[in-house]
Amino acid sequence: MKDEDVFTYLIGGKAGEGVKKAGTAATRFFLDLGRESFQMNDYQSLIRGGHNFSVVSTSTREVYSHHMEVDLIVNLDERSRDLHEEHLAKEGIMFYNSNDSGERDQGLGLPLDEMAEEYSKPDLIKGVAGIAVLAACTGMDKKGLEDMIKKEYSRGVEENLSFAKEVYKKVGENIDETFDLKKGKTHSTVITGNESLSLGAAAGGLDIYIGYPMTPASSILHFFATHRDDLNIMSIHPENEIAVANMAVGATVPGARVMVGSSGGGLALMEEAISLAGMTESPILFVLGSRPGPSTGVPTYTEQGDLHFALNQGHGEFPLIVSSPGCIEEAFHLSNMMLDLVWKYQTPGILLTEKHLCESSMSVDIDMKKFEEGVFKTEKADEDQDDYKRYEKTDHGISPLKYPPSDDLIKWNSYEHDEMGYTTEDPDMISEMHDKRREKNETLILDLKNINCVNEFGESTPIIFTYGSTTMSVREALISGDIDAKIVQPLFLNPFPFWELEEYIHEEVIVVEQSSTGQFASLLREKCRVKPKEVIRRYDGRPFEPARLAEKIEEAII
Amino acid sequence: MKMDEELSVESDVENTWCPGCGNFGILNAVKKAVERLESEGFHRSHLLISAGIGCHGKIFDYLNLSGLYSLHGRETATIQGMKFANPSLKVIAFGGDGNAYGEGLAHLIFAARRNSDITLIVHNNGNYALTTGQKSPTSIKGFKGPSTPDGSVEEPIDPLDVLLSSGAGFISRGYPGKMAHLTELIVEAVKHQGFSLVDVLQPCVTFNDTYEKYNELVEVLEEPAETRKEAVELLEKEESIPIGILYKEKMPVFNEKIYPEKNPMEDRMDEKERFEAVKKILEERR
Ligand SMILES: Cc1ncc(C[n+]2csc(CCOP(=O)(O)OP(=O)(O)O)c2C)c(N)n1
Ligand code: SF4
Numbered sequence: 100m101k102d103e104d105v106f107t108y109l110i111g112g113k114a115g116e117g118v119k120k121a122g123t124a125a126t127r128f129f130l131d132l133g134r135e136s137f138q139m140n141d142y143q144s145l146i147r148g149g150h151n152f153s154v155v156s157t158s159t160r161e162v163y164s165h166h167m168e169v170d171l172i173v174n175l176d177e178r179s180r181d182l183h184e185e186h187l188a189k190e191g192i193m194f195y196n197s198n199d200s201g202e203r204d205q206g207l208g209l210p211l212d213e214m215a216e217e218y219s220k221p222d223l224i225k226g227v228a229g230i231a232v233l234a235a236c237t238g239m240d241k242k243g244l245e246d247m248i249k250k251e252y253s254r255g256v257e258e259n260l261s262f263a264k265e266v267y268k269k270v271g272e273n274i275d276e277t278f279d280l281k282k283g284k285t286h287s288t289v290i291t292g293n294e295s296l297s298l299g300a301a302a303g304g305l306d307i308y309i310g311y312p313m314t315p316a317s318s319i320l321h322f323f324a325t326h327r328d329d330l331n332i333m334s335i336h337p338e339n340e341i342a343v344a345n346m347a348v349g350a351t352v353p354g355a356r357v358m359v360g361s362s363g364g365g366l367a368l369m370e371e372a373i374s375l376a377g378m379t380e381s382p383i384l385f386v387l388g389s390r391p392g393p394s395t396g397v398p399t400y401t402e403q404g405d406l407h408f409a410l411n412q413g414h415g416e417f418p419l420i421v422s423s424p425g426c427i428e429e430a431f432h433l434s435n436m437m438l439d440l441v442w443k444y445q446t447p448g449i450l451l452t453e454k455h456l457c458e459s460s461m462s463v464d465i466d467m468k469k470f471e472e473g474v475f476k477t478e479k480a481d482e483d484q485d486d487y488k489r490y491e492k493t494d495h496g497i498s499p500l501k502y503p504p505s506d507d508l509i510k511w512n513s514y515e516h517d518e519m520g521y522t523t524e525d526p527d528m529i530s531e532m533h534d535k536r537r538e539k540n541e542t543l544i545l546d547l548k549n550i551n552c553v554n555e556f557g558e559s560t561p562i563i564f565t566y567g568s569t570t571m572s573v574r575e576a577l578i579s580g581d582i583d584a585k586i587v588q589p590l591f592l593n594p595f596p597f598w599e600l601e602e603y604i605h606e607e608v609i610v611v612e613q614s615s616t617g618q619f620a621s622l623l624r625e626k627c628r629v630k631p632k633e634v635i636r637r638y639d640g641r642p643f644e645p646a647r648l649a650e651k652i653e654e655a656i657i
Numbered sequence: 658m659k660m661d662e663e664l665s666v667e668s669d670v671e672n673t674w675c676p677g678c679g680n681f682g683i684l685n686a687v688k689k690a691v692e693r694l695e696s697e698g699f700h701r702s703h704l705l706i707s708a709g710i711g712c713h714g715k716i717f718d719y720l721n722l723s724g725l726y727s728l729h730g731r732e733t734a735t736i737q738g739m740k741f742a743n744p745s746l747k748v749i750a751f752g753g754d755g756n757a758y759g760e761g762l763a764h765l766i767f768a769a770r771r772n773s774d775i776t777l778i779v780h781n782n783g784n785y786a787l788t789t790g791q792k793s794p795t796s797i798k799g800f801k802g803p804s805t806p807d808g809s810v811e812e813p814i815d816p817l818d819v820l821l822s823s824g825a826g827f828i829s830r831g832y833p834g835k836m837a838h839l840t841e842l843i844v845e846a847v848k849h850q851g852f853s854l855v856d857v858l859q860p861c862v863t864f865n866d867t868y869e870k871y872n873e874l875v876e877v878l879e880e881p882a883e884t885r886k887e888a889v890e891l892l893e894k895e896e897s898i899p900i901g902i903l904y905k906e907k908m909p910v911f912n913e914k915i916y917p918e919k920n921p922m923e924d925r926m927d928e929k930e931r932f933e934a935v936k937k938i939l940e941e942r943r
Contacts, residue, residue, distance in 0.1 A: 298939065339763065
């Protein structure tokens with residue numbers, strides 16, 4: 100059923116027609132009205148042609164997902180029209196390009212090709228129509244439209260303005276009623292998940308980002324490259340992911356806080372260096388942005404099929420921290436905290452997320468005050484201590500750090516080593532060093548027990564377990580479907596926070612995840628002995644739609 | 658532990674190289690080179706090393722210098738990471754021919770292309786010694802080892818040629834049989850601003866004893882070639898093996914090109930500046 104509090108806008112067309120840009124401009128328009136919004140971009144792995152769409156849901160309450168019952172649809176080509184007809188809500192309006200779709204019964208035709216012909220970039224300018232339609236259909240005046248075009252389409256603004264006004268006028272002549280979008284009270288910002296986790300790391304003192312392009316992590320690399328001078332963060336794009344991860348290991352020796360990112364295929368190439376980081380005790384934050392696998396899979400879509408892959412990274416035994424943010428704002432907090440955690444424990448960490456979070460955007464309200472006093476502190480060696488040992492044994496397993504240039508000998512080693520860092524094959528030393536690394540893990544668990552490692556939303560039954568970006572889908576499904584349930588979302592997946600989940604042992608629960616084999620459900624069975632009575636899975640590359648998911652949850656409850 | 662006066666202390670770590678191995682000469686040349694650099698005002702506290710995995714890699718344990726003992730073939734990536742993070746440090750990576758010219762060759766080509774300010778010393782012994790003498794990328798065709806009992810069927814690569822055409826600004830070759838010369842090469846390579854390679858003809862007495870051949874064939878070059886083309890011609894000589902600096906050219910280094918006038922470790926923002934910078938970007942998203 101359609102959620103009446105939510106207004107949804109969708110624009111679709113070919114790659115190269117400015118579809119995503121129009122979606123982003125629409126999001127900003129809703130933001131200016133003080134409303135919250137969620138934007139999901141569906142695009143294919145190609146540069147020209149194909150079918151792309153951007154869908155934005157907005158409300159005066161928080162919105163955690165796009166909806167697919169759409170109030171206003173703008174189709175820039177015939178394919179889009181045919182595909183999205185079924186998404187039109189009962190009272191919705193649909194526009195289509197009458198030049199390539201021909202006149203149709205349903206919807207209102209606009210001769211977009213003809214109109215765009217007059218301009219220097221007829222393909223690209225079509226996206227501007229999406230915003231002109233939105234303005235006309237929401238009762239925005241001409242001045243408002245002008246301001247918006249100037250702000251969002253400043254490049255070639257004269258042409259954009261002229262085209263937008265033409266479309267605006269035509270639409271105005273064809274509709275009798277406009278949508279009344281109530282003003283909201285929020286004053287938030289809109290960022291993508293990748294921007295959020297990048298900014299969180301930047302706030303946490305990131306010095307260097309290293310990445311090799313792979314969707315959906317590429318935009319992290321682009322973000323840091325664009326903001327190099329604003330943020331004082333060096334970004335590097337080397338020859339391959341093997342170089343990425345090994346350079347990261349090297350960069351930690353002089354003390355640089357480094358983050359790297361990729362998708363599953365790239366992380367597979369980094370895996371040897373994750374194990375290296377475990378042995379050398381190099382603090383590195385790896386971002387794993389999942390997409391449907393195996394192998395090249397479906398590059399620009401979403402899936403949670405890499406959970407076990409993330410949890411089992413690296414040969415040998417060493418502490419590995421894995422966590423996954425449940426919404427775009429949480430990505431900021433978590434990457435910030437993960438950077439501190441990997442440094443305190445001098446071990447690799449993985450921030451596991453999915454395309455749906457990486458590349459969707461959502462209104463957030465980030466309070467920087469929260470980050471002033473980090474909870475987890477890096478242990479530094481005393482400056483005038485004269486018997487420094489890189490791998491000194493301590494009662495909590497953590498050896499204080501010292502950075503070159505220094506008169507102390509600081510040796511990090513990929514071979515098993517003694518406290519000084521010299522290679523060893525001595526049986527006692529081998530066991531002692533294993534103990535040291537295991538003790539770090541034990542200390543880590545004690546530390547995690549002092550913070551919140553599991554999010555819970557709602558109070559009643561049934562209990563729904565989920566994690567990562569799927570959390571957003573479940574939250575939205577419950578709100579818009581008006582379902583009473585309690586969501587349990589572990590933020591940390593390794594170490595697994597069983598201590599916060601004791602009350603659910605042997606409980607019957609519903610699990611929602613985007614994996615075909617139910618990896619999260621099996622993790623829950625193993626780690627906290629819950630009984631998943633129903634595992635709601637989606638694995639077609641698309642994120643859940645709130646209305647459909649609400650139906651599935653209701654079926655599972657009965 | 659403070660860095661000792663001695664650059665290597667036998668009592669700390671047992672040396673397990675075969676008696677007569679060319680690696681001893683390299684170790685000595687490196688120590689002498691560091692001492693020479695120190696006599697000119699440099700200090701070893703500002704030197705970091707890395708090494709690959711193999712017989713050559715053991716030099717990491719034998720040198721009282723800071724750094725990170727890396728993976729098979731990754732020493733060139735690791736050392737670049739150190740340099741990117743703190744460009745005021747000098748860095749040297751040690752590789753074997755299997756590591757540097759096989760498993761990790763791509764890193765060398767790209768380090769040369771981007772002109773990372775690193776020095777790479779390759780203990781080129783024409784075989785994978787630590788894994789019991791299999792053929793390596795520089796083994797001669799017909800090389801017999803446990804994985805090629807009938808002789809290797811592959812043509813050897815000439816890494817100097819590969820790196821010359823990748824744009825490397827410092828290409829040199831040395832021989833432990835000419836100790837003073839090798840020392841000089843290492844000093845020059847470390848001083849060179851940009852990517853520098855010292856390929857060392859390293860006899861492996863156990864699996865590929867080349868002393869006799871090299872003693873006969875090596876010929877000290879008076880001067881580097883003027884152009885890359887001429888340098889390649891030097892490599893093509895059949896009657897002798899030239900050692901020395903084959904080619905040298907000063908070019909802008911990577912750190913300066915990608916992050917001008919900044920040292921990530923020395924030019925950090927404080928927390929307040931960082932938060933302001935983040936807030937400013939968030940503001941732009943309103
Ligand atoms: C990923 C990986 N593959 C294989 C090995 C095994 N390995 C150790 S040393 C070595 C060869 C070393 O040859 P080279 O670089 O020529 O060094 P040398 O021992 O001759 O000094 C190999 C294959 C390894 N350590 N890591
Ligand atoms: S096997 Fe060869 S390279 Fe290794 S220590 Fe012995 S002589 Fe040297």
